[in-house]
Amino acid sequence: MSILVIAEHDNHELKPVTLNTLAAAEALGDEVTLLVAGQGCQAVAEAASHIPAVTKVLLADSADYQHQLAESLADLVVQIGAQFGHILFAATTTGKNVAPRVAALLDVNQISDIVAVEGSDTFRRPIYAGNAIATVQSEDAIKVITVRGTGFDAVAAQGGSAPVEALSAGPGFELSRHVEDKLAESDRPDLTAASVVISGGRGMGNGDNFQLLDAIADKLGAAVGASRAAVDAGFVPNDMQVGQTGKIVAPQLYIAVGISGAIQHLAGMKDSKVIVAINKDEDAPIFQVADYGLVGDLFEALPQLEAEL
Template identity: 60%
Template sequence: IEKVIVAKHEAYAHGLAETLAPLIKAAVEAGKFTHVVAPHSSVPRSVIPRLAALLDVSPISDITAVESENTFRRPIYAGNAIATVESSDPVKVITVRSTAFEAAPTSGGKAATEPAASASTETSTKWLSEEIAKSDRPELGAASVIISGGRGLKNGENFKILYDLADKLGGAVGASRAAVDAGYVANDMQIGQTGKIVAPALYIAVGISGAIQHLAGMKDSKTIVAINKDPEAPIF
């Protein structure tokens, strides 16, 4: 890292996409940057499309490989195919599937700082409040062990079995979209194409049939253990 651009304004305190996108656009134009890269997680998935629209470029989402400065690979059809995408836009606006890349080694060093270019903070969106789930278990994206439950658990009370196992293994607890839609658990536990993308060392799927959208979110796990009474379930 050579330089850190610092923006200080109360409008950025809660990370609203409607104010962050103009801020990043101003920074890109002031610094004449050619690439904007963000993880393919919840906040960037809201900010990046807005930024791309402001810059009048096409965003490239969820890349898993870099072929060149203009060419990238990304999964399509819920991970059943890989598309190679080449961009001719002057600014590449990209989200990255972090589980597809090895973490860069950390090292000490210094980086220069400079104030961010000014940008409009006017928006019709108003921040009201937030609810943060608190847990002693590791966050899903960083956990080395994840135990996930599906609709096969029948109800939310049976997730206690998974919580107890996760506590013994030092892991996190996730869920399929079917379990979330059924109201068994909160949606911040959802793993899959429309939830969180994970790649733990050990992934235990309990009562999850293995819909293609769920597999897209955990197929890069090092070891997958599936518990399901249906021997024909796609999870196998």
């Protein structure tokens, strides 16, 4: 049976993680249909139609899907999902919000956070904060799956010519509604899409000291992240958290400053191509995964690094 992938987008642009999710769909070896649900998102559907991995694009353009609320979007996916053998979401905030509801409505198990496809019914996923990889097999007729984007290389975004088919909106869901968005504006790249990430931990001491990271991030064109310890201490907001309960990143360069390297944090960044650690504790676990390590006082090292840049 064919595969349905739910597109991640902001009604204007397709999110890069969709290309990683499509790589997982391609590995299943069947025709791939991409669902674009939103409002005023015709441009997203047109961009999606140029992806070679996509056989067909379904466009549901309606006010009901403007904010991609889980209740409305899940009902739409269930409405069209019976004809597909696999339904794939990116393992993002939106995907993790919608997929469980879809699985429950279809009365099937959800397969979460896969990093490899072994067969049409067999997948690999990390467990125990990434310390082990489980191979799971599902006998469900429809497999609802979330895909860890860092586990798959993105497919090409250009070169295809898939048709776009319009869908009518499903019945509205009246028990929930969107109230408002509160978005943090930043000139820096998104944390999950940045090629360079610099993160601070409890060793930063306080939130004001994160300005030391900001100065370096500006020169490197990097995103700024944080460990859970820094977030729990109130140094920075939780949307900056990297780790098992935060955002999963795999940039070309990851710089960990004042981060001890607890399992929870390593689960969110250990797939980074190059890892640099700065910590005054030479026994910190972060050095076990770091490609380059500097044992020293971050308050001396960071100004020196900025000056060199």
